[in-house]
Amino acid sequence: MSILEVNNVSIRYLTGDFKEIGLKEYVMRKLTRNYHVSEFWADRHVSFTLEKGEMLGIIGSNGAGKSTLLKAVAGIMEPTEGWVTRQGNVAALLELASGFDGDLTVRENAYLRGAMLGYTRKFMDETYDEIIAFAELERFQDRPFKQLSSGMKSRLAFAIASMVQPDILILDEVLSVGDGAFKKKSEAKMKEIIAGGAATILVSHSLSQVEELCTKVLWLEHGEQIACGDTAILCDLYQQYLDKTITLDQARENLAP
Amino acid sequence: MENKVNSVFARALHYQFLFEELVKRDFKKKYKRTVLGMAWSILSPLLQLAVMTLVFTKFFGRTTPHYMIYIFCGTLVFSFFSDATKGGMSTIMGNAGIFTKVNVPKYLFLLSRNVQALINFGLILVVFFVFVAFDGLPFTWKFLCLAYPVGCLILFNIGIGMILSALFVFFRDIQYLYDVFTMLLMYLSAIFYTIDTYSETTRKLFLLNPVYLFIRYFRKIVIEATIPTIWFHLLMAADVVIALGLGCFMYKKYNTKFLYYV
Numbered sequence: 123m124s125i126l127e128v129n130n131v132s133i134r135y136l137t138g139d140f141k142e143i144g145l146k147e148y149v150m151r152k153l154t155r156n157y158h159v160s161e162f163w164a165d166r167h168v169s170f171t172l173e174k175g176e177m178l179g180i181i182g183s184n185g186a187g188k189s190t191l192l193k194a195v196a197g198i199m200e201p202t203e204g205w206v207t208r209q210g211n212v213a214a215l216l217e218l219a220s221g222f223d224g225d226l227t228v229r230e231n232a233y234l235r236g237a238m239l240g241y242t243r244k245f246m247d248e249t250y251d252e253i254i255a256f257a258e259l260e261r262f263q264d265r266p267f268k269q270l271s272s273g274m275k276s277r278l279a280f281a282i283a284s285m286v287q288p289d290i291l292i293l294d295e296v297l298s299v300g301d302g303a304f305k306k307k308s309e310a311k312m313k314e315i316i317a318g319g320a321a322t323i324l325v326s327h328s329l330s331q332v333e334e335l336c337t338k339v340l341w342l343e344h345g346e347q348i349a350c351g352d353t354a355i356l357c358d359l360y361q362q363y364l365d366k367t368i369t370l371d372q373a374r375e376n377l378a379p
Numbered sequence: 380m381e382n383k384v385n386s387v388f389a390r391a392l393h394y395q396f397l398f399e400e401l402v403k404r405d406f407k408k409k410y411k412r413t414v415l416g417m418a419w420s421i422l423s424p425l426l427q428l429a430v431m432t433l434v435f436t437k438f439f440g441r442t443t444p445h446y447m448i449y450i451f452c453g454t455l456v457f458s459f460f461s462d463a464t465k466g467g468m469s470t471i472m473g474n475a476g477i478f479t480k481v482n483v484p485k486y487l488f489l490l491s492r493n494v495q496a497l498i499n500f501g502l503i504l505v506v507f508f509v510f511v512a513f514d515g516l517p518f519t520w521k522f523l524c525l526a527y528p529v530g531c532l533i534l535f536n537i538g539i540g541m542i543l544s545a546l547f548v549f550f551r552d553i554q555y556l557y558d559v560f561t562m563l564l565m566y567l568s569a570i571f572y573t574i575d576t577y578s579e580t581t582r583k584l585f586l587l588n589p590v591y592l593f594i595r596y597f598r599k600i601v602i603e604a605t606i607p608t609i610w611f612h613l614l615m616a617a618d619v620v621i622a623l624g625l626g627c628f629m630y631k632k633y634n635t636k637f638l639y640y641v
Binding site for chain 1: 480
């Protein structure tokens, strides 16, 4: 039994006039028939499975549907079609530095984030020092969170999330934060977690990182699944596609057996 | 059925830590940068009460017996209602940064805000009883009945908070409309006047206002030392069921839609 199974998932995303318009505008536009809500498929027929200890890299240009897919895996969104089954708990790190409260202190934020990730108070009490040490924020514990630099915020977020041994860990552009030294440290930590048996999903714009860390790769483009499989082959093709030496169709042909 | 209850219970336990942290956060944020901190939760309703008593006894010459307690019943209930619902309105929008990143039940944010309002209410309630004692009103066993309107009011606030917070995601205009509405509701709740001189029909119409029912219940017990009729109880329960039912329905229906609007 796979630890994570994403079966033929399609997600329809709503966009259009409904955002940021007030009641008056809504009524006016309804009356003048100028009210448009468009739907588009952020993801279409995406399927993959993930086993223990595997690390899946998701690549694709901006707007390919990566983040939306991750939200479905994390359970924040529900797939419009298809289904996702998870065996075990999911820890999702999406857009790291957001979701913190600027008015609270580092310590309070750490506890709040820990609670959001489903940790217990006991666990937080035990690992709090370790988290702060890992994030190198010992001197900032009682400072308001908004005084921290964005690098520090991401370091804290990473440190908290990496404390637990989740069955499924989702990382969205996580490793691209922090300076060189912290990057090394976080990569080492990542490898430790994967070795501990977690299944990990990584979204990164750094292709070299994906090549180095991931055991398989899912390539999305405009919500469509181009391929899912071997890291080296897919990264190579993706690089060629980015360099515009091949088109998407040629890449597909290359992949066809 | 038993399984379902068990799973709800397990979920509640699972989110207990998060819930506690949210309550703490709401508290810290509320009293940030105030010198008196929590003292304000008692001071501000008391000052309000002082102003009202002064204005209506000195300028309008009210002679209702136990007039200060009469007003206090009104402001006590009304400030709890308006604090909980006004604060509750922004709970979904205000926590968008959290529920779009982590899979947590959205009602937790509203409940945490309601706990804060409830603690405030509890503090004022203690002061209220002190005032009642000073006023020379007798404490009877009937005071225990006050648990009923308080319980109903808590649930009613949660229900209205759910409706408002869901609507607020779709139409931000609600906050301005609701401000006007609460003002109207305050004047219609007979906080500082009595309705005894009105016609039978008008007095019946007041029963349609749920907030008035809660206030009336308090006055009956505290000032008149009588327990309202069974119908009065049922009417209150009906209001609660309607508000809470509609609120739950909206949360259930739009649970996956909120994401697109924030």
